[in-house]
Amino acid sequence: MRPPLLFQRLTIDQGGQSLIEILIAVALGVLMIIAAVSGIMPSLRVNSTSVRSQVASSLGRELLENVRIVADANWPSIGTLATSSANKFYLNTASSPFSVAAGTQTTTVGTTTYSRYFYLSDVNRDGGGNITAGVGTPDPSTKKLTVIYGWTSGPTSSISTYLARSRTRIFWQTDWSGGPGQDGPVSTTNNMFSTSSNMDYSTTTGSIRILGI
DSSP states (O other), X not given: OOOOHHHHHHHHHHHHHXXXXXXXXXXXXXXXXXXXXXXXXXXXXXXXXXXXXXHHHHHHHHHHHHHHHHHHHOHHHHHTSOOSTTSOEEEEOSSSSOEEEESOEEEEETTEEEEEEEEEEEEEEOTTSOEESSOSEEEEEXXXXXXXXXXXXXXXXXXXXXXXXXXXXXXXXXXXXXXEOOOSOOSSOOSEESOOSSEEOSSSTTOOEETTO
């Protein structure tokens, strides 16, 4: 026997109502997920940017310190480079000692590509020896070092310091076997010296000794 028509309609209405409730619940769930993701994404972007900034800063400071070390060990390799921000350099660290190369260095950390380079600026000093901006006497033994660093599609930052020739050997000669006769200033080392008196430079090749000592 078929159920009464009224009961059939009630059952259909209840089934339709349950389906609508399920759809509403699903829609609310989707909205909540979208809201949660929308709130998390900015935080993830901030964290990602923060990590990249820290890595870039570390690479920049590393280059700054390495250039300082190279300048301290061999001033001409740094002090004779062309100055101004148009002349970009980086250090080739594949071999020791480090060498200077022209251009911008790129390196990949994780999935991000970072870039860094440095440039030098001339330094002037006033009569009191103080560094001045654009006026005064050029100081060939001091350079301003600026390192630029950043990552692809990101901002760039800079850090600066001063380099000074203080402990570098300017003139280093170890062979005197050529004897006397080298007068006047010289720009490169050789095996001679100016004059001698009571000096022995021939007994041991390359050495020079004061007689009587």
